Amino acid sequence: MSTTTEARSGFSPRVALQKVGTSLSNMVMPNIPALIAWGIITAFFIEDGFTPVPALGGFEDAAGNPHLGIVDPTIHYLLPLLIANTGGRMIYEARGAVVGVVATMGVIAGSDELVTMLNLTQPSDEQIGQIHMFIGAMIMAPLAAWLMKKLDQLWQERIPAGFEMLVNLFSAGIFSFLMALIGFYGLAPIVNGLMNLLGAGVEGLISLGLLPLVSLLIEPAKVFFLNNAINHGVLTPLGLTEASQNGKSVLFLLEANPGPGFGILLAYSFFGRGAARASAPGAALIQFVGGIHEIYFPYVLMKPALILAAVGGGMTGVFLNVLFDTGLRAPAAPGSIIAIFGNATTDSYLGIALAVIGATVVSFLIAALLLRIGKQEEGDIAAATAKMEEMKGKKSSVAGALTGAGAGAAGAASAADDSGHTGRIEKIVFACDAGMGSSAMGATVLRKKVRAAGFDDVEVTNKAISSLSDEWDVVVTQKELTDRARQRTGSAVQVSVDQFMNSPRYDEVVELVQQRNDPEAAEEGTGSEAAASTAAGAGVGVGTGAGAEPSADEGPGSATAPEILSPESIVLAGSATDSASGIDEAGALLVAAGAVDEGYVEAMHDREATVSTFMGNGLAIPHGTNEAKSSITRSAMSFVRYPEDIDWNGNPTRFVIGIAGVGDEHLELLQKVAMAFSDPAQVERLEQATTTDEIRAILGDEKESDA
Incomplete structure (x- = not known):
């Protein structure tokens, strides 16, 4: 299936597998520091550690009483529950995290019970140890959080006023109890069986000396961004189980070895041409020391035969690691030579060094041979980088090192568009400090433009920056907030605007959506969608569906709507002269309406001191x-x-x-305000209005008698 066909159909098995791998990675990566901490504790305090401390490392006293210490409980309980917390939070924030952790505890307990019952039937020399529920946590926590979210949606509109806390707390508690039972009796046997099967398969490969063959799968998977599914879904859980029993695991080195990519980049440094040769030395340093392996993927994509070099180097590295019985205490993330040696056991330093060198030499020789004997045109590194991002499905964090562009495309949607990436855009978010005012208005304006361009399936919403996670394709913020948003949404296209009402960036975002979601139509250059988008921003009646422009006689039709903007809260001739006195004047009206206390007005000044609330078209909110x-x-x-x-x-x-x-009660009227101020004709009507009823009618809060 071609990339264009995949983009238009909305489904690709490769993309689906990438998403699974990304989800697994997003659960594991935030908890890598805890894994590293466990590795350090193990290195120092177990019986064979640098400084053995039985009380910390765990021991069995003369009477046969076990003393757990900190090593075993950390890997058996703490680490899986941390992953469960992260996985549940990804799906349903704090509520999902709590439900996911309780449900995962059921899986852990169920696994322990199965192991205990099995060992009762086995001789003492054939008994098995605990199975650590990393895979169980990655399955159960997101599932439990997702189900909790769906259940909440069923009854959230039916809860009587005043009973919200009671229903929310008891529903989550009861559901957590039920999911823990399902984990104990249902999922634990499945995961135990799966872990035993995978473990037996890896042991079989090692005993037969065939473990290097896994490079035939891992190295091509890396280039196609499928390695996360393999690494975090299989290798990390199996490696942690092995490390808890033997103190180290070679499985952590199967994917992390920087040698194969380093050798390919060295070959380009000597035998490449043009921009590829010029950029290869810097890329090699980033890959080897920084641990960002994806930086060498474009070089392979320029000459696909180089995948043979990656496979050859990978197999060599695995062979030498197995030969010297090397291993790491914990996963090396990122795959930097520093992180690898930091997690290596003392008896593995020499073997790992030889494995990295061997992998580098073999991949260098194969790559050099392919570059020398094959027909080599001057590589287009920019095009190859774009192809890499197309397969990855999002912007590359290191693309700027290859193409000379700013990493992450911080600021302009047009810069992301120029990259040539055609991955679909499905989720756009406006973010501001509080997530209730300026971002809501900006989201309304852009939503209308996106809808007018024909993309009804693209979600456009608003949130507070503090609640963002790295799930968004495009993030729009005021320029003062872009750096904060980037910290939480590093993989998204970041778009900075000076003001939210009529920024030219909106048309760039619409164009970006067109090129990624419907590339064939965008290439036709008819301009019809762009014209519709521009007309929508100017107030021309081309909006459709949810983004349609409200007419002057539209109103929410709700008995509570007049309470949001009452006639007493409208002043037609204000007396302020600057932003400070304007905030005081607008805030005093809110206080007089009984909606806020005096402290809220001070908070309005605090926000203005951080980020301007000027929206454009003469409006501040x-x-x-x-x-x-x-x-x-x-x-x-x-x-x-x-x-x-x-x-x-x-x-x-x-x-x-x-x-x-409070909540979303004010957002309907705020969206109508955004639509009014995106239309110069409506702004002129607001300037000429002589009564409060006219103001409310124009803003959509009341029907105008002469409309």
Whole structure:
């Protein structure tokens, strides 16, 4: 199946497997520090460690009483439960984390019971040890969190007022209890059987001397970004089990050895041509020391025959590691030579060094031979990098080192578009500090443009930066917040805007969606979608569906809507002269409406000192910080219009709308405000309105009598 066909159909087995691998990686990677800590504890305190401490390493006293210490409980309970916490949180935040951990505890206990019962029937010399439930945690925690989320959606609209906490706490507790039982009796036997089967398979390969053959699978999988599914789904759990029994595991070295990629990059440094040769030395340093293996993938993609060099180097490295009985105490992440030697046991240093050198030499010789004897045109490293990102399904964090572009495309959607990456964009998020004001308005404007371009399946929403996770394809923020957003969403395209109402970046995002989600239509160059997007931003009536522009006589039709923006909270001729007094004026109206206390107005000033709430088109929407939500009694908005523009931190402002939001009650009206201010004709009507009813009608909060 071609990449274009995959993109248009929305499904590809390769992409599906990549997503599974990414999910596994996202559960394991945040907990690597805990794995490293366990490796250090093991290295020092077990009986064969540097400084044995029986109380910490665990021992059995003369009476046969076991003393667990810290080593065994950490790997058997703490590490799987940490992974369960991360996996559940990925699906359903803190609620999913709690349910996932309890359910995983059931799997761990069920596995222990099965092992105990089996050992009762076995001779003492054939008894098996504990099976650590890493795979069990990766399965059970996300499943339990997902089911909890679906159950909550069934009854969240039916909970009587005042009973929310009771229902939420007891539903999660009861469901956790049930999932723990399912884990104990249902999943534990399955995972135990799977781990025994996989373990027996690896032992068989080792005993037959065939373990190097796994490089035939691992090395090509790395180039196609399928290694996470293999590494974190199989090798890491098996390696941790082996390390807990033997103090080390060679399985941690199967994928992490930097030698194969390092040898290919060295070959390009000597025998490559053009930009590929010029960039290869720097890429080699990043790959070998930094541990970012994906940086050599484009060089293989320029000449696919080089996969033979990677396989040859990988097999050599595995052979030498097995020959010298080497191993690591814990996974090496990233696959840096520093991380590898940091996790190596003292008897493995020489063997690992020889394995890395051997893998480098073999891959270098094969790659050099292929580069010398084969027809070699000057490689297009930029095109190969784009192809790598296409297969990866997202921006590469190291692409800038190869192409000269800024890593991560921080800022412009057009820069991401220029990369040639055609992976689908499915989720776009606007993020701001509190996630209730400026981001909601910006999301409304862009959602309309995306819908007008014909992409009804693309999610466009808003969130607070503090609640972001690395699940978004595009993240839009005010430029002051981009660095904070990037820390949480490193794989997303980051788009910085000066203001949210009419930023030209919106059209770039729409164009990016067109090129990635419908590349054939984008290449036709008809411009119809772009024209529709531009018209939507200008207020022309081309919106459809959820993004359609509300007419002047549209209203929410809710009995609670007038309470959000009451006539008493509208001032047609404000007296402020700058942003500080404008915040005071808008905030005083919220206080007078009984929606907030005086502390919320101070929080509005605090937010303005951090990030400007100027939106564009003469509008500012001051609101409090995330920490000030406790000062809000109910959702409300205030509206102040000024006879002349006031200075809002260097921006001419005619309208100030104060916001205090509880949950999502205010968002419907806020979306209508965004639509009104994205239309110059509506802004002019707001300037000329003479009554509060006209203002409310234009903003969609009340039907206008003459509409």
